[in-house]
Amino acid sequence: MKRLWLFLPVAVFALIAGAVAYQLTQPRDEFVRSAMIGQPLPSFSLPPPGGGPATLSDASFRDGRPRLLNFWASWCLPCIAEAPQLERLRGEGAVIVGVAIRDRPEDVAAFLQTHGNPYAVLAADDIAELQLALGSSGLPETFVIDGQGRIRYQHIGDIRAADVPVLLDELRKAGS
Amino acid sequence: MTVMKWLAAALLCILPLPAAAQSAMPPAPLADRQLDDPRLEAAARELMHTLRCVMCQGQSIADSDAPMAGDMRHQVRSRIAAGESAEDVRAWLKARYGDYISYQPELNRVTWPLFAVPALLLLFAALVFFRRVRVAAKPRR
């Protein structure tokens, strides 16, 4: 009995080493993913850039059409890289709602002038309120919202060419 | 070993944000402004120190310079000023980002060993100590 206790330290160590070894072989997720997937959009309303009456609210998403909700900003460098892919998505029939984070209206206008405007609706969020409410962890970021206003999918980071079919597929799934 | 941590913080949070890639807009109103009521501010402060910044994951939102950390501080302060308790705000953020965002683990199906092991250790410590003493108290042959 006494002898068995002496094996306790090596047993504890084996447990730890095993867990660590297993974890080393696992791919690491560097991002904090949203816990809101599957949840309905929280209620919100946002004005267009430059202010004025609200043009975007959670109700805007509940008309039966699935949409992409894209968070971006004119000052965000990867957003420039993403612009052509958004254009492609729009060409494939995706409805894209843009929310500009902490941005000045003149900068937004200049950006859209230079890189194209893929957005069906554009709203401004100066304190990243909606971004936080959706559990988004950075810019740019794109959510798939189904026609009942439910959050279905989250894409973190800029959209690359390879991500376009994935997003179109998610949109299709959200629509069916 | 703190060295490497700050290296981490620096690489993750400073390098990807050259001066050009920062918002020209001022941060959210309550990102860096204290609440007037010192009790509410103290509650907010304590909470902010226990929330992880989602961009610079090694830092709390109280310490981070990342713009999103500022937005989160604004949410924390404005919600607490509106009368929510610190735990309400924590729950709101956990519903959005998962348990990972809070440095304070809650007791649940996954985390119970975090609380059971210390209890066991305490028991074990008491056992070892009193056994030693009892054995010691017995006269030696």
Place this chain on the structure above:
Amino acid sequence: MIAEIGLAALWLAAALAVFQLVAGGLSLRPGAPPVLGQSLRPLAVLQGGFALLSFAALLVLFATTDLSVALVALNSHTAKPLLYKVTGAWGNHEGSMLLWVATLATSGALIAALERRLPERTMHAVLAAQGFVASGFFAFLLFSSNPFTRLPMPAPEGVGLNPLLQDIGLALHPPTLYLGYVGLSVAFSFAVGALLTNAVTPQFARVMRPWVLGAWVFLTLGIVAGSYWAYYELGWGGWWFWDPVENASLMPWLAATALLHSVSVLAARDALRVWTILLGVIAFSMSMVGTFLVRSGILTSVHAFAVDPQRGAFILALLALYIGGALLLFALRAGTILEGKRFGLASRESALVLNNILLSALLGIVLLGTLYPLFAEMVGARVSVGPPYFNAVGAVFALPMLAVMTIGPLLRWRSDTARRLARPLVALSAAGLLAAVLALLQGDIGLLPLSGFVLGAMLVVASVLPLGGRSFRRTPLTVWGMVIAHFGIGVALLGMASDAALTRERLVAMAPGDAVTVGPWTVRLREVMPVAGPNWTATEVVLDAQTAAGGRTITLRPQSRTFWAPVQQTTESALASRWNGQLYAVSGGPVDGGRWQMRLWWKPFVTLIWLGGLLVALGGALSMAGHLRRDTVRRSAARRISRLAAPVPA
């Protein structure tokens, strides 16, 4: 040429380590030729010499900014101050690992050259173990982290060193910590050697003690330096964040502290034999685990430094070999060690046992909390374990431990009576009560800081009580060491409690001429001006601060710096230390309309944290000196006796 010399020296040192392992292992077999054992000491010394030579070569490469070496090109720059060129040698994974291994080999060389009190057979086993550990880490360097790799073509200019690392505190923090981490390898090898040769005796403990003390002193200094550096360089106002990397340095310290105390029991009373051996193994194991956690990037927040799963796998294999091997050896052999002497409930031993159990439990908590996110990930959950957990759960074990610490040193060995302690207990209670009243007068401060004030005050008083009734001149150094170290813990505790409970914070946007109050200070923004340094430019905010009571105005100059190579911005906080606390200012950059975002803190008595830490290290150093002196005196006395006993030559 110098890079090649460094690499050759490294290979030679590695080969010698393997020789040392093989020769040492073979020498333990019955009937082994004596030359095997005799070769061990020279081998260890040579190995240490070559490892140091290799590290010296790296220093030269960095000092001269040899851009044909990949490591230099990636981590240095010609336009850097010479001091930071040299210290940059260990500001990266490969260089710091070389320093780690060089320290390991030097420790081995030192025991080989100096230690003559153990039975030769045990010594051979110890040196074999040291060679075993060293050869693995040499292999790690040579096969996965070679610091001397040449570039196919010299780089035109270096990438530069992270500006956060261009700081003197930071330059000295890693080597200090490594001396501590790696110094514990000596305790590890001693424990393994004693297990192999069944030589766990009070003499063994006396031999081990100065080495443990030495490593512990450096570990303490390293942690204190790291904590202060984080405090002033990061500008977050905090001094401990319970980050995995910080915990990685705390765990070996907790184990070494426990070991230090159990070694004393073994040396003085021949008790706790098995336990001391186990702690000897665990202390260095924790150093290796710390190294692994930092290098593998397996835990969040530890991202940047050499995030390389392959290196992680290599170190993990080494850990499995060394820690697993030593613990298995312990499990198989510890049963043969006879349990030592017994003792009563009210005795110095029982207080030390309690201290050991609680320190080990604390170590268990830190290990659990640090690694738990990893276990949770295995079932697909992501959790964070941070300050709220460590503070609360740690307190459950730390508070009773500190309470025992107040009376433990007053107890006699073997057995004591409660009656003898009546008077000191009254004094302690009075000190605690006074602290509690004073603390509660400051308002609602929370339970943990309150306990900190009470226990800190009690400890400060209790720690000097063992001096009572002694003549100062005749008090042994070792007693002074203990008194000062325990006093230091009390002082640090008061600082922590004060920082937690009494800090005042102001976040404010200020224009020139604006004034704000923080604590007793009124801080006025005088001007904002540009300044230039050797490899940076900065905007400096000039603040004048004065207390309500009047007195001299002090000027604080926090900066936002922009470094050129690499291009990076840092904030340089400004600190003004007064006897009763620190005023701390950080500039957060321009806001709008010519205003500057400022973060100001008044932190009463915060400096006591690091002052206490330094006292702890000083106590350890004094104790070490005392033991070394006593050992030399004993040895020369023994020599004289043996000379007297020897037959007089005719």
